[in-house]
Amino acid sequence: MDTDQLRQVRLAKDAMDRDWAEPLDLARVAAEAGYSRYHFVRLFREAYGETPGRYLGRRRIERAQELLRSANLTVTEICMLVGFTSVGTFCTRFKEQTGLTPTEFRDRSAGPAAIPGCFVLFWAGGFRRD
Template structure:
């Protein structure tokens, strides 16, 4: 790997780590690009190249993944969880949740109550990720790379 690409990847990881730490805060491409020391357009292109999805989709998945955890482990109202993971509208939260998980947050909570899972295996964790077979932000492997 060239030194330039390695430097770019490190800066992208810095921005992804910012998303992972502050997923509930309002984050825009400009702020993330600044963390990666890139222009917003270049950042968006490079992020998708390296992680396989645009920064906004990665952030949505992180928020939904956290919401899934809270729905399984906390007895808080769905609206509170919605705001706690960074959504400002419960309608948007429900729509994104349904699109990525396949059911409403309330239905997910009900379904999760039926399953007693003591410690998730890596298979179970992968299977329960929002979006199904997506790499969920991990670098895609290419043949010959």
């Protein structure tokens, strides 16, 4: 992979890191890099050792772990905040990555007082501002 290709793939990866909670599809991310979906997947895997979908899923689970440790939100609320649309898929992927369900993870990570869920939802854009 040449440096121009690596730069373009990095731009798409940066977009994924920036917009991780948004609904992202492969076509949109590949367009960010200026490649077809299939070529982008090959280049991304070559550069980072995993597919864009795996990377984004891993990053979303990492952010969910942070929220489970620190915010007073339900698993469903966290699932939606980090960009998953199905609680079942979220819980399955979470357990694959951490070895624990989200609830088990929260129970084992109990620590200092949690951030009130209303603050997290407001910060994440979960409340309408009319």
